[in-house]
Structures are given as C-alpha cells and as structure tokens.
Amino acid sequence: MLQELDSAVVARRPGEHVCVLYRSDDERDRLMAAYLRDGLQIGHTCLCVAGAPESAAVLSALRGSDVSRLDVNRRPHRFRSEAPTPPTTRLIADWSRATFEREDATSARVVADVSWVLPDQGDDITRYEANATTLATSYAQSCVCLYDLNRVDYVIYELISMHAKVRVGGVMLENPYTSEADSSMDPGSWL
Numbered sequence: 001m002l003q004e005l006d007s008a009v010v011a012r013r014p015g016e017h018v019c020v021l022y023r024s025d026d027e028r029d030r031l032m033a034a035y036l037r038d039g040l041q042i043g044h045t046c047l048c049v050a051g052a053p054e055s056a057a058v059l060s061a062l063r064g065s066d067v068s069r070l071d072v073n074r075r076p077h078r079f080r081s082e083a084p085t086p087p088t089t090r091l092i093a094d095w096s097r098a099t100f101e102r103e104d105a106t107s108a109r110v111v112a113d114v115s116w117v118l119p120d121q122g123d124d125i126t127r128y129e130a131n132a133t134t135l136a137t138s139y140a141q142s143c144v145c146l147y148d149l150n151r152v153d154y155v156i157y158e159l160i161s162m163h164a165k166v167r168v169g170g171v172m173l174e175n176p177y178t179s180e181a182d183s184s185m186d187p188g189s190w191l
Contacts, residue, residue: 033061129162
C-alpha cells in the first residue's frame with residue numbers, strides 16, 4: 001500500500017515538474033524507487049541522478065524490475081555557480097535529447113536528488129529549477145527534484161516557487177503561485 005501511495009504522489013504526466021521534500025535517506029530512496037518502478041512498468045525511459053550510495057540503494061530497491069530502460073548517472077562532484085549551465089542541468093538536457101532522438105522513446109521520467117548542491121548555492125537553485133521546468137515541458141517527460149528538508153530551510157521559498165506541485169510529509173500540494181519558466185528558453189542553447 002505504501003509503495004502504491006508513494007508512486008501516486010509524484011509527477012506522472014509529461015510536463016510535470018514536482019518538488020519532493022524528504023527527511024531521511026530511507027524516505028528519499030523509497031520515493032525514488034517507487035517513481036522509477038512505476039515508470040518502468042508502463043514503458044517509460046527513466047533517468048536517476050544521485051550519488052553512489054543513493055544509486056545503489058535505489059537499484060537494490062528495484063531488484064526484480066526490468067531496468068533495461070533505466071539510466072543511472074552519478075551527480076557531478078561539484079556545483080560551480082560560475083558555470084553557464086549547472087552540471088546536473090546539462091546532464092539531464094543531454095540525456096533528454098539523446099532519449100527522444102531514439103525512435104522507441106515516447107515518454108520519460110527524470111528523478112534527481114539535488115540536495116547536494118546546498119547549502120551555498122541558493123541563488124543558482126532558482127536557475128537550475130527554471131531549467132528543469134523548461135526540460136520537463138520541452139520533452140514528453142516528467143521531472144522530480146528531491147531535497148532534504150534538513151538542508152533547505154533558507155531556500156525553501158525559492159524551491160517551492162519554481163514547482164507547480166510540492167510533496168512534503170506525504171501530502172501533495174498544488175502551488176498556485178508557481179514562477180513561470182521562460183518558455184522561450186531552448187535547452188539546446190544552454191550547452
């Protein structure tokens with residue numbers, strides 16, 4: 001039952017970009033695995049961006065699932081604010097482009113634990129999230145960005161303002177005050 005609930009409360013439709021706030025590594029891993037498992041079961045191509053320990057935990061939770069349409073990428077080691085495109089955005093943009101250039105890809109899911117860019121990158125989080133929204137709406141894919149509530153207190157407004165939906169404490173909230181992404185942004189221009 002909990003697994004069904006977890007997969008039901010995250011982005012499921014192409015174009016959705018959801019912020020998921022969590023409090024523990026176990027909660028993060030469970031949510032990532034449920035989101036990916038749900039997508040893989042219905043034939044979506046999936047991308048998981050996380051560190052090595054998180055990736056291993058998610059893959060372990062997916063044991064028994066067909067993971068042939070799953071790509072796991074380790075997050076970049078460092079978030080450089082001076083970079084014109086945040087490395088995670090570049091990784092997701094490259095993956096999305098390559099995925100949808102294949103004839104068999106019709107829908108995709110991206111999940112990334114982005115807590116690692118904190119605590120000293122608050123200003124760039126808004127830019128990263130605006131880019132993620134553009135990516136979600138530029139391709140037939142949904143994107144879920146996970147953040148550890150123990151680390152995001154000073155940028156919580158920025159995180160919430162960039163997402164139409166926010167999941168916290170097991171509850172999905174619609175955000176009527178979402179900041180609009182710039183629809184003229186072309187993901188290819190970031191590279």
